[in-house]
Amino acid sequence: MAKEMAMLHDVARCSACRACMVACKQWHNLPADFSTPFEGQYQSHADLTSKTYNLIKMNERTDKDGKFHWDFIKIQCMHCQDPACMKGCPEGAISRLDSGAVVIDEEKCVGCGYCTTNCPFNVPRVDPDRNKSTKCDLCFDRIENGMIPSCAKTCTAQAIDFGTIEEMTALANKRIEEVKKDFPNANLYGIGPATEGVGGTHMMYVLPEKPSVYGLPENPKTPASIDLWKDVVRPIGKIAGVGAAAGIAGLFVLSKMMGKKNH
C-alpha cells in the first residue's frame, strides 16, 4: 500500500540560504538563468521560470507596529490533490502519482501552456527552447528510489521537511504552536480550509502571517467546470500544439471568454 507524501516549508525557519535552489537545479540538470537583472534586490529571479522550478522569494516588510521583517518563502509546484493543470491538459500529459507528486510527461506535452493559465498558483512554465511545460516534480524519481527530494535533503535550516501527509501535518501543527507565541496569526497552509478549493496540496507551509503576506492566494480554486472546459478547448489545443505562442494566445482569449481570472 502506497502512502501519500508531503513537503513542509517552515517559513519561520527559512534563512533564504537558497541551497534548495541549487539542489533543484543540480538534480534536474537545469542551467543557470540570468533573466532577472540585478537592480539592488536580493531575490535572484522575479518569478519561476522554465529553468528555475524552485525559487526563494525575499521581501523586506515593516508591519503596522513599525517592526521590521524579512520574509522568505520557497515557491514551486504545490502538488494539488485536485490539480487544475492536470484537469486542463488537453494531452493528458499531467498526472498525479500515488505519492501525491503532480508530474508532466514530456513525451506527451505539446507545450500548449494551458497548465500555466489554469494553475491557480501560476506555476508551470513552457520552455521556449524545447516547447515543453516544466515545473517541480517533487523529485518523484528520488522518492521512488527511497531518497527524499533534493531540496528537502539539503536544507540548511531544517526548514524543509518531507514525509507522509500525516507526519507533516503533525509536525506543522507542533511548529505552529511554537510560532504562535510570537506570531498569533500563524497558520498551516496546504491542508484545511485555505486550500480546500484545490483539494489540499502536497506542498504545505508553516506561515507566521496570513498567506497573502507571502504572495500565496487566500482561496485557490480548481474550477469544477474544468473538465468540461477542457473538452471545449481540446480541439483548439490540438491545433495550437504546433506553436506554444499560438496556444497561449488562443487560450488567453478563451479563458477571458469564460470569465476565468487570468494571471
Place this chain on the structure above:
Amino acid sequence: MDLSRRSFLKATGLGSLGLALSNLGFDIPKAKAEIMKEFKLTGAKEFTTTCHFCACGCGQIGYVKEGKLIQLEGAADCPVNRGGLCSKGLGYSHIPNSAERVKTPLYRAPGSDHWEEISWEEAIDKAARAIKKARDENWIDTETINGEQVKVQRTDAIGLIGGSQVNNEECYQLVKMTRALGMMSIDNQTRVCHANTPPAMSAAFGRGAMTNPWYDLKNTKLAWIEGSNLAECHPMGLKNLMNAKKNGLKIMHVDVRYTRTSKIADYFIQIRPGTDIAFLGAIINYVIQNKKYDERYIRLHTNGFCLIRPDFGFDDGIFTGYNEKTRKYNMESWGYQLDANGKPMRSENIDDPNTVMSKLKQHYSRYTFEKVSEITGASVEEIKMAAELYCSVKPAVFMYALGMTQHTIGVENIRCFTVLQLLRGNIGIPGGGIDAMRGQPNVQASTDYGIMFQYFPGYLPFPTEKTNTLAKWTHANGTFRAKFLINLLKAWFGDAATKENDYCFGLLPIRNTSQNDSIYVQFEKAIEGKMKCIYFAGQNPMVSNPNLGMVHRGLCHLDTVIYQDLFVNETAAFWQRPDNPEGSDEFLKPADIKTEVIFLPACSYLEREGTMTNSMRMIQWRMAGPDKVGDSKPDYEICDMLWRRIRELYANSTDPKDQPIKLLTWNYPKEHMVEHIMREVNGYDLSTGHLLNGIGEIKDDGTTNSGMWIYAGIMRDGGVHMAKRRGQEDNGDMGIYPNYGWVWPDNIHLLYNRASCDENGNPFDPDKKIVWWNAATNMWEGYDRPDVGSLNAAPSTPAGQKPFRMNGEGLGRIFAAAYSDVENGETRDHSSTPVDGPIPEFYEPVESPTKNALHDNPNAQFSPCVIYPRMPDLQKIGTKEDFPYVLCSSSLAEHWCGGTITRNVPWLNELVKEPFIEIPKKLADKLGIKSGDKVKVRSVRAEIEEKAMVTDRIKPLMINGEEVFVTWQPYNWGFTGLSKGASGNYITIDALDPNAQSQEFKACLIDIRKA
C-alpha cells in the same frame, strides 16, 4: 558499484538514520511506469569526501559515471550536516566539469602580455630554479638584533601564501619544505580571517580552538551569535542549532546589520562596527554588579580568586608598563602575586582588592549601559535586555566568526567572550563554549601545521633570537613542549638528529622578533625590493587582502610568482589587470611588469585523496571521485615534484647553509603518498615502527618521532586510519559521535570537559553529564574522552584538578596574567598573554567616525599597540571630514573568499550576480540614490564603482550625539572568472591587530556618490 536501492541505503547510512523513506518499508510510492525514465544515479560509482568551503566540514557523497561527476550531495551519515549542504557545497559539483579549468602548466614571461603552455617538467624546473636563485642571492647568515650579532641562517626573499585550501598532508609538505629552505615569510588564510582566535582563546583556556563540537549545539539553550552571519557563512552551524529548538532555544544576534541570520534569530541588536568590546563590556559589568556569576565554578576552575600584583593598574586607556615610543607593553606588572614556590597566591575573599574579580569589577565599572549605548548605537533598553537574557539561562554558547576577528582589537574582542563564559561557568560543559567558526575548509589545519611565520607545527613557537638554542627554547616554552619539538626534529632530520647535536636544532632558521613576516608585510617587502619570489598555493590575495593597491604593487615588484590553483584568478593574472582603482602611476601595462609567472594547475579536492580538519578539529578522509581534468595534478604530487627538483639542484653543494635541504627526510612513495605522509605526522616508535596511539606515547629521548604531536593517534597499526571512520554510536546521546572521523587532541570532542565536574569529579549537572570520575575503577570516564592529562589523575590530586591543563596554572584565565609555571627550577609551561592587555579594553577602529568616549589620551583613541601606517606613502588614514560613512565588508552565502571557485559556478552567479553596497534608506535619500543605481565608493585608498542596494536592514545610529551611517559590501569579486566585478578590497584598510596581525577589514571610512 551498481546502485540498487538497498546498496545505496547501506552506503550512505541512510537506512539506519531514518532520513530516507526506508521507514516506509515496501510502501514507497511507485511512479507510473510510463513517466519514470532511467534513474539518474543508476550505474554510478559512489565516493565520499568533505566540502571545500567553510570549515563546517560537511560530509559529501558524490556520484561518478564514466569518470564524470554527475551528482554531489550531503552525506547523511556525517553528523555535521546529516545530508545537508549549502548552495556553495552543492555548486562545487560544477567544478570538475568546468570548461574554465586550467589543464596544463602555463608560463608568463617577464613583460609578456600572454600565457604560454609549458610541460610539467619545465614548469617544475623553472619554479625550483626561481626559488633557488632567490634563496642563494638573498641568504642572511647573521644579523644584528638589538645590538647583538645573531646567526639566523634564513632568507626573507621567498614567501609562501596558502594552505587552508589544501589537504593536511599537503600542509605538512609545504611547511616542511619551506622551513628547510630557511623561509620565514610563510602565511595562510588564517591571517586574513581567524589568526586572532588562537591567541585570544589560548590566553584564557590554553588552546586556540573552537571549544565544542558542532553537534553539541543541540544541548544549548541560548545561542549568542555576534560577529557572524551564521545562516550564510556557516550554514551547518545553523542546522545543528535548529536541533536545540525543541529545548526552547533562544537565538540572540548582535551584528552591524540585519542579515539572513537575524531573520532566524529571536532577538537582533544592531551595533556600530568595531564596538563589540564596549557592548560586551557592559554585559561583563552587569554580570559582576548583579553577582550573576557562578562563584563555585570561578573558585574551582578559574583564576578569579588569584591575586594580581598591586602595581598592576590602568589609567586613561593605558595599562601599566606602556612604552609610548615602541607602542609596546612590558607585561611584568600584569603578573600574579607568587608564593615561595612561584605559584599564584589566592585569596578566600572574592572582594579582596587585588583578586582578579576585584580588578575586573573596577575595570568594567566604566562600561555603563548609558555610556555603551553612546558608543555602540544600541539603545540602553536593548543592552539591558541582552544582559538579562544572557544571565537568565544556562548553558549558553557564543558563536562568532570574522565579525569579531577582523579588527585591530580582534584578540580582545574574543577575549570578552572568554571572560563572560568563565564568569558564568559555561566552558567545558555541554551546550556551552565558544564556537570560533573557522572560515576556510582546512584553515584549522593550516594553522595546526604552522603555516604561519611565528609557529612550528602543533603551535610550537618558532625559534627566535631569544630562543636560538634548544636549551633557551625549552627555558622559554617549557619542557612539556620541548618534547614535541624534539619529535618534530626527529621526523624531519631522521638519524641525523641526535641528542648530542640537540636534534639538529642548530639547522633551523631563526626568526627576528622585531620583524612582522605576515602576508601583508610580504607585499610590503616586495615593494621595498626585499621579497623576490612568492609561492601561492590556493589563495587569492589580489581579491581577499585589504588595500589591494598594495598587493598589486607588491606583485609587480617580484621576480617570480609561482601560482598553484584550479583557475587563473586575479592573483595569477595580476599583470592583466584591466583597471587601476587606487590611481597608481606605475605598472599600467603588462609590458611594464617584469614578473615571471609560473602557473601549476592543481586538481580539485574531488579528484584527489587526503584528509581535512574542520572547525571542531575533526579530521575526515576524502576519497578521489571523478577523473582529473586535463593534465592537472594533486597538490601533494606537485609539492613532491618541486621538492625533489630543489633537492637535485642542491645535490652537489657542500655549503653549510644547504645542509637542512640535504638532510631533510623526504622519500614518500608514489602509491598512497598521503597515507605515508600522515604516518610521519602521527609518529612511530623508531625501533619497532609501531605507530603511536596518542600524545601520551610520545617520548622525549629520541626513540620516537612525530611530525606534529597534536595529531598523534590519528593512524594506528594495521593500516587503521581513524579519519576514515564513519561510526554512528553516540552513547549518552550527548552529540559526541566518538567513532566518526577523529578529533585532535586524543579524540577529545568537547575541550576542557573536566570543567563540567566539581572538585570530586562529579558532574555539576547530572542530567547533562559528559565525563566523570569513577571512584570504583579509579578512572576518568565519559561519553567523550575526558580532557585530563592522565585518566588516572584522581580529583584529590593536583593533576586531577586542572580543567585547563594547557595553561601554566591549570585554571581558566579570566585575567590573562603574565605567568610561567616552574617545576624543579625549569619552566614547565608558559601561559600566553595578549600583547595589548590582560583584560579587554575598548578602542576605536583606526578609521573611526567619532572620538573614543572612554578616554582622552591620544594614544588610546585606537589601540595603543597598533602601529599604522607601516608605509606612510601607501597607507593613509581617512578622516570623517572627507569620508563620513562607516563601511563593513564581508562575505555572503553564495560567494566565498577570493571567489576563485564560486565566481566560476553559474548556479551561484545567478543567485548573486555582481558586487553591491548596502546603504541605509535615510542615507540613500540624502544622496539621491535608488536601489540599482551605480555609485562611486571612495576611501582614502581607492575608488570603486558598484550598484547600490537601498535597505531598511541597516538603521542610522546615534553615536556620541551624532548620527552615523553604516554601509556594507561583499568583497568577493575581481576581474577574472565567469562573474566579474569591482573588488571591494581596494578601499578597505590594512591596519593590523598587534597580536596576530589580522587586518581591520570590518571598519573603515568611505564616501559615496551617485555615479
